[in-house]
Amino acid sequence: MDSPEPKRTVSREDASKESMAISRQVIGINFCGPTPLMWRADELKSARELGIIGTLVGSLARQPRQNTRLGRPLELLPEEGRLLADMGRAAVIPDSTNEDPEVNPEQVQQYHAGMENSFQEQGAMALEDRKTTLLRVMTAKHNGEGTSSLTYRHLCDTSESCVLALTPLCFLLEDSGSQEDSNGAVRDRLEALDHGFSFPRTAMAVQLCTARAGLSHCPEVRRLLATDWPIPRDERSETRFRVFRDLRRQGFYLTSAGKFGGDYLVYPGDPLRFHAYFIVVCISMDESMPLCDVLAIARLGSNVKKTVLLCSSGESQEDDGEEVVYTSLQWSGMV
């Protein structure tokens, strides 16, 4: 089977090229207050391939009034964002809302021109749509199908936004006479459409953007605009980050675990396909943990069938050579 194979390899090359393009892309992270967010769909994909999961927190565009599936933006853990920035794969885009210039007439003009174009295109498409419907009616009548009355009703229902008088159609409905007559009437209607069709502005579909359109998706501009990741000041964030980085290096996927009383939930693979194995609680090396806290977290872990990991990072300040110490808690008998 030689002929199908070349096609498959070609498509595989395309896919790999695409993924390479995605992987070389610099992800932009925008801050909303202290929270890092990501807005672009392609960047979400590339982040996921790097092992950064995040949480979707916005309304889903096509079904905004439900909570089971949410849409963009993707909220990142601060450790996730910092890891991406450290790897050089992400850049922080500074908030440009404070520098408020006056009205930019060029952009406004562009926007209005775009809207006008869209309106014209939509008008043309609506006209085509109307014509094809009428043609279909004609051919249906020709074939002698009994669906003509239904099609007429469909036409009547959908003619709200178009300047189509209903009376001739109703007349056609009543007139169950020869097909030739009705076809002629439909042909006349088609010609009338060409002259008298108008697409009202209120029926125009308008596009609402999720992410900010503009220059900031261009990688060169992004590198120019990027600022550094805000350095955390306290020891706890540092510990958390080191633990996160170490676990991520080992190939685990991590998400936040507030519901489980810990810092992270550790998955062996993509969270959509696996259950979490561990609950990570980050504590510093010299901090002493009260016994009732240990009991509480151990109980919790055994109830949800996950192993609790108490993690602390080593004393060294450099990036290499430091180690993270893991202690697992398991409920066992006096064996």
Place this chain on the structure above:
Amino acid sequence: MYLQLNKLVCSLVLLCFTAGGMTDSLYVFVPRGNLVKAVWIPSDLIVELQSPAGKFWQTMGFSAHGKQCLHPEEALYLMECGNLQVFYQDLPLSIQEGYERFLYSKTMSIQHYQVFGHLKRLGYVVNRFDPSSVPSQYERQLNLPQSQDRSGRLPKRKRSHSPTSRHTGTQEGPTKRMEEEKDCNREEEDKNPYFLPDLSAPDIDEIQTASHVDPTTLTEGGQSRSWWSMEGSLDPDPELPGQPQSSPRWDFRSIPFPDLGSRRWLPSSLTSPDPCLLPGAVGLVGACDVAPWLQRLNLREVRMSRRERERDRDRYQRDINQDTEVRRCRNWAEYQELQERRIQRSRRDRPAHLWEGPVTPLHDPAQVTSTGELLDKISVIKSTRLLEGASSLKGSEEWRICFNIYQPDTVAEFKKSAPGKPYSRMCVCSFDGPVPDLWTLKLLAFQSGDIPVTYAVVDHGDISFYSFKDFQIPTDVSF
């Protein structure tokens, strides 16, 4: 229409993909006729509608100087639903820009918006919390109808026509802070929480200075004002930070009220009261002659029956010199022995070694009491309720109630002008922050009045709801 629009959408989507110009947009296409246009006003932090509002107006938004407005979080939610298009500097805002511009500070951060959006998507009606709209304990006792009518509506009950400023002087009304403004806008239909609820505790002094406002402005509302509710709301003044005052306007401890019934001091005339306590039109009043008022007081002697007189004599009018036993005592020592004997007689049941020392028994068995009272006596820890001592707590910057929540099934009859009692009030926090301590619980429960407070804990997109219920451990004893 739906079929046609669907086809249009499909062809438009194809168009966008092939054109390749715009990247990364919300692929929702809304017919222009359903899209409400609005403008973002950063100086006031509101979104002003430019075309008439749709169905969402029933539960969201407010009117301000003749225009329909929305709070930023409401506007952002409607933008995400595809019902609203907000323009700033003549260009439409994307959702990203909405997040960056509208969720600006600690009072309405992204966590607050996540809670807001979560609840709205479930169908609840969520409004901003206004601390001065909570009726005080006294008002709840009086069980006044909680109307938030504007001054345009007449109160249902007829009452004697009296200068309104006297009533506002005695009311502990909601939204006291609005008295600082001058304009009364009669076109308001609903409560306008213009200012972000700022729960820093108001100083008593501040209230005093704020309340000593020219009372004539308050009378502008006219006769048609309901005396227990606030008069008309005003233009949002961004310079004035909202000062919610939930304590009474007058400090009764500092206003001297003469006591005409006291026998010790009968003034002949009363001096003129402080003009700031009087309605504005009255001004300075002269001294008041007390005599005609005293005549109206009942200063007659009380007529007691014979039994009462005897009791009175035995208890209160005993003259020790008339006592026969005392007369028989010849010297001081004998008198002291007499006293001693009398005391012993009265304390026959109480042995001296128990009762005369510094430590006395907790309970005298001769006294009749019930098991419950006994248990109360021996208890070391007294049980308390959540709201005990809560009224003296000052406000906190960190913990505040953000939203009122109304149930989804009330949406059909929901009226913004008279929303009724909320189902719950929401306070937003996160797992990174401190756990609310007892002080916070008391403070927020007191601020909320009789509505339970729910704590929404936001953890990177996941929201959990907790509430603390006041609970009394049942006692197994019959009282």
